[in-house]
Amino acid sequence: MAPSVMESMQAFWSTHFMLPSQSHVHASAVGEAVDGARENVSMLLGCDPFEVVFTSGGTEANNLGVLGAAMISHAGSDPSDLIPSYPCNCDVPPPHALISEIEDESVVAAAKHLRLLGWRVDWVPCDTQGFVSVEAFASRFEPTTRLACLQLANPVVGTIQPIRELTDRCHSRGIRVHCDATAAVGRIPVDVHELRVDTLSLTAHKFYGPKGCGALYVRRGLDMHPISFGEPREMGLRAGSENVPGIVGFGAAASLTARCVEEAQGTLEELCERLVEGLSATLDGRIRVFAEHAERLPNTVAIELTTEAKRVQKAARQIVAAAAQSESPPDEITRVLRAIGCTDRQIGRTLRFSVGWTTSREQIDRAVDLIAEACEHASRS
């Protein structure tokens, strides 16, 4: 978390420990701080403040983006006002959703839950670069298709997806588009008007903000149903007392990111390249960079090494990089690498690296040495 973000939150843990909805005069400072944070996030995304719905994280934002399109709702307090769920109403054809097969589990699992609400769900495959083409979606369009889900960038291999083309194709058929941008915000500029998405999720802890804080952009006028229940907050789309310090920190991180993201891109790219070149040179070119030929996030690179990733992690404890978990059910790294056609052996040898604003060239060089050492030690033993 950025020091300036931590600082912005301090007063809201103690002096201003109120809720914006409270009736006494001291609550207004808290309300203003929450409004300010909402404005900062809206400026980062290029939308209006009332289009920003704060959530408890990226998972809740993705759940809301998917299920908010679908939840059955009741029109009033009388049970006869219930809108029947689709499986009950056999005269209406079930609505249909298209979900890319390399979405985050919070999108995948929400889409599976859609089926319990009577929807049909089809999965849209990616190519060997982790790229999901608009044609792959379009060839699956049906007259009942109502929702398409595609991430802005893949968090494992970094591939950037063709969101704008997808939204153009979808909107001409009345299909709404939910975009999981949790891996993209903070690494590349994200403008919801340019992308023309209907909903877009982000999470603060991916760009130097606090954990436990996410948001969903909800396009003005979009028909949405809340998935949490209580006193309505957040434009009626969420219930629960606001996590005020978290929201304030989210706002500070959004403002920091809006100022720095474009400039940082080049530096991050250079650091990733340095890592790849360094490893390639010391390991005689025997490494493989995933999605090498795709447009990718500047900070993320997944590399197949010459030995088990778990052994590298063990031998080079200073390295913080993600390996696939071997336990079932398959984790995200496993799911994505399988989808792009990797064998289990390749998956077991892969580390996903990410660099940040505070990563130095010296750290990259040290990482190259440590990893190369661990790989060579493994090949000798």
Add this chain to the structure above:
Amino acid sequence: MAPSVMESMQAFWSTHFMLPSQSHVHASAVGEAVDGARENVSMLLGCDPFEVVFTSGGTEANNLGVLGAAMISHAGSDPSDLIPSYPCNCDVPPPHALISEIEDESVVAAAKHLRLLGWRVDWVPCDTQGFVSVEAFASRFEPTTRLACLQLANPVVGTIQPIRELTDRCHSRGIRVHCDATAAVGRIPVDVHELRVDTLSLTAHKFYGPKGCGALYVRRGLDMHPISFGEPREMGLRAGSENVPGIVGFGAAASLTARCVEEAQGTLEELCERLVEGLSATLDGRIRVFAEHAERLPNTVAIELTTEAKRVQKAARQIVAAAAQSESPPDEITRVLRAIGCTDRQIGRTLRFSVGWTTSREQIDRAVDLIAEACEHASRS
């Protein structure tokens, strides 16, 4: 938030900014801290650590407590494995839930959502002390009753409810009991084994912990369905990256509360009495204390004053106390006071006070002076 709680969180915003599920060695310290927090919360409640499910707050905990009993679920990946929701399966009589009418809106709204899943819901009234009797529940039992919801203590008037008697009556009929203890934990000792509840919700910010953190106690072996979707965390009952700093702070607050709650009770009671006596003396006994004859929380007192609560708030800005919001829909204070039979005029004149571990007698005396002054000024104008 307690200073010791804030301190406990610091390292997890920066040095230990990882997730317990990550694969590298540095994540294990984070996993241990989350385990420690879970143990602290379990010791506060008298349960096992794996019976504690961390959530984003009291609302999510109450939503899970209510809807987790009811969500339709799918047995596998095949759509034919779907368990149909009740409205579709006309051979099965709809399950029935009994909800006290003075529950928090996060319980009330979740119960209304139950009806969309095919349940029937009945509301159980309270008496003029805000007390919900076990007989009021028992007289509404039906063969299909599956769930009863009753708060441990009412957050507006402070009335403590007969949970243990209710659970005894419910369990003999196979009815599960969800108990919202968000207003009680930190103010009175809460032991889930003594109460014999099936699920019980709490929220950290009510006892000197951070905002954005709650938990649900889920009795071992209870059949529960998650209401959030993604990589399963928290014993499979929640998805989403853990809010590690929040959870650690929650644990520190739980440990602090376990040590202090019994001792603090007497002091809190004395402060509340001093407030009531002071106001009664300076306003010639023209005040009314709600639920005066009920067993109540030691820290909460709702008082009808001799003038509009909003005018008192305006005239005595140093006082932080809650008044009913006059806008529709009715807020919690309005709903509870209406349920115990108050007129709108009485509701408009009521302030709900709470005292805390750092409240002093001098502050109480000053509050009495300020409120009495505001009331007398209003009566002259």
